[in-house]
Amino acid sequence: MKATQSGRLVVPGDLLGTAEEFVPGRGTYEHDGRIYSALLGQSRVDPSSRSVTVRALHSIPELDVGDVVLGRVEDLKSAMAIVEILAAHPSSRTVPGEPEGTIHVSKVKEGYTENLNDELAPGDLVLARILENHPSIKLTTAPSSLGVVSARCQRCHATLELTGRSELVCPRCGNRERRKVSSDYGLRQARDTG
Ligand SMILES: [Zn+2]
Structure with a gap:
């Protein structure tokens, strides 16, 4: 596993390292022995204590109709998804106060959506327009x-990982899931690692 680098821009859910390598600090959480970022911000490793923290980025609070934002799906109701808005896109300036937005089932994709659970899941990072x-x-x-x-x-x-137009497959356990994916699916990760 790649060691965490200080100063890297991370988003919620990004893997920072394992609990064997690092001590989870502010702005992080541990799940199954792995440490993830809980915030949009910059990761830091304290070399003496081996603690890893994420410091939230400062930001300019403006959201206009038509803007595209990066958000995280918090919850699914029968007719809508609740999304925590994290940052403007593509500038990546963060949006303070963690404002919530909603995506109505009729606005998830073109055409009729029978089941919101086939399009989104809690924890997904989404690009959405206001x-x-x-x-x-x-x-x-x-x-x-x-x-x-x-x-x-x-x-x-x-x-x-994306395998079809809307089908995703897990490289670790082979689980297949469906989403309303963006044509930019995975590109952010490719940029981060490449
Ligand atoms: Zn899996």
């Missing part, structure tokens, strides 16, 4: 460039 910002933030992921950009296996937490 349709309304008052009195609450309403989002759409319908255009092909929008939708899920990173998803984790619901069985083993590994990052899913």
Whole structure:
């Protein structure tokens, strides 16, 4: 496993290292012996204590109708998804206060969506466009460039890989899942690691 580098830009759910290598600090969480970032920010490793922390990025709070944002799916209701808005896209400036937006089932993709669970899952990172910002933030992921950009296996937490237009497969356990994926699925990770 690649060791965590200080100063790396990370998003919630990014793997920082294992609990054998590091001590989880502020802005991180541990799951099954692995340490993940809980925030959008910069990772830091204290060489003496081996603690890994993530410091949240500072930000400019402005969200306009038409803006594209990066968010994390928090919860699925029968007719809508609740999304925590993390950052503007593509500037990556963070959005403070963790505002929530909603994606109505009719705005997830083009055409009819029978079951929201076939399109999104809690923990997914999504690109979404703001349709309304008052009195609450309403989002759409319908255009092909929008939708899920990173998803984790619901069985083993590994990052899913795209195998078809909307089908994802887990490289670790072989689990197959469906999402409304963005045409940018996985590109962010490819940039981060390459
Ligand atoms: Zn898996």
